[in-house]
Amino acid sequence: MEAVIEKIGDLTRFMKDKVESGAAVFNGLSEKANDLCQTVKDKLNSSGSYFMIISEVLKRIFDFMQEKKEAKVEKKKTTKK
Secondary structure: OHHHHHHHHHHHHHHHHHHHHHHHHHHHHHHHHHHHHHHHHHHHHHOHHHHHHHHHHHHHHHHHHHHHHHHHHHHHHHHHO
């Protein structure tokens, strides 16, 4: 009977150690994830002006492409007449 109780105690200690080490790993991962989120947030805040510039450039490119397409369509219309 003592051997069984000792084995149960060993198993309980083993499970406790595993849970504690898993919690420590999870805590470490959580801290790393928070650091990553903060870094991304900081980068986005500091590069906000770049996004405005990029969006303006993309808008101008799309406008240019639209104008070229419209000019091509207009040219086809005048050629057919």
